[in-house]
Amino acid sequence: MGDLKTSYHHGDLRRAVVDCASRKIQADGADKLSLRGCAREIGVDPAAIYQHFKSKEAILEEIARIAFADLANLMETETAAAGADSRARLLSVGAAYVAFARAHPKLFALMFKVSGAATSGATRGVSSMGRDPYRILTDAWSDFAGDEADEVSPIALWSAVHGMAELLISGFGPEEDAEVTTLIEEVCASMIDGRKVRAAGVVDADETP
Amino acid sequence: MGDLKTSYHHGDLRRAVVDCASRKIQADGADKLSLRGCAREIGVDPAAIYQHFKSKEAILEEIARIAFADLANLMETETAAAGADSRARLLSVGAAYVAFARAHPKLFALMFKVSGAATSGATRGVSSMGRDPYRILTDAWSDFAGDEADEVSPIALWSAVHGMAELLISGFGPEEDAEVTTLIEEVCASMIDGRKVRAAGVVDADETP
């Protein structure tokens, strides 16, 4: 129930479309989004939208970009709030990632659906969208691991955190916040310590060829 | 392409629809699936499909169920082939999970989209669909961890493996098989060893409240 248009020219239709579409996606998921429905709600002809976006897909991409930026914001904020200890900061980055996914599950799903279609497949795909959640996580990892940090480890941590997020929003795993917090901490801690411990040679070397 | 209908009655339209839809999903993704397109290809009126399925959604659910069963099959097969060592078996379960996701990315995405809509949110949601990938992973975990295995740890491992799968099919992370293999082994190993090491008290207790 937002923008009732009074004049012939809306004034900020582009933003109105993004806002309305984003709201509808968060409510019902990206597949259920209808541009005609948005136009109806904004009070504008469906065709007007095409003055501002090439296609429905383009709108989804823009919303995904914004969501990536929001996620990056949250991660940075939470990291900063976690204090000086690099391990606590690393944990808080992971927690923020999961928290965002749980707070905006439909947006989170969209992010990795359209980014998959948009990027060529390299890790760098993300960084083309403003500030980069992956970069933030990598930095936090470097702070923690120091000179032990190589290229592959941050992706491993990212996997653990991302998988936790996906499973939770798919309905698997606990629902209560306390249990979720415990779990995300366990996931991150296992990943972090397991990596470090293995690097230090505490555990036997790989028995897999 | 497949089933040219010669008689008025198709004979096995239900299976034909599932096969055709599954093929099209693997090619173009679930959103692009058109029932009319399937009907056209099979050589049948669109409305005929509704004798066998309540809705398009029901078809997607059936295909997701089948995919879950196929995944479970692969996991069991690979586990059995991994020999007697429980750690190697656990690693092979994870590797099979990721391999399935990479081989059938569109199906894999569908599985967790519709299962999310279908289940109430409990972990048990999966087990209502034939054999249960989560159960297989849990069993492999129990074999490895023995009496240390509690309720929460398998989910943590599942997160790591699932996240790896999702990131890879979203285009993040390495593309070459060798690198992927290394990565999945690192993820699993860190998860497994990290958990075990933490349980044994080698690493300092949590510094997070």
Added chain:
DNA sequence: TCTCCATCTCAACGGTGTTGAGATATTTGA
């Protein structure tokens, strides 16, 4: 004021999922 141009409306095209009524074939059972 008049022109230019971005913006919006209108009407239409081809596509979709889904439904109800009726045609057709297979199966049942007397």
Added chain:
DNA sequence: TCAAATATCTCAACACCGTTGAGATGGAGA
């Protein structure tokens, strides 16, 4: 064996969708 019952399919239609091209509208700069 033949009719009735039932499962399966066709047909026509509905309401919706994304998208496009042509034309109306109104604000900005000369």
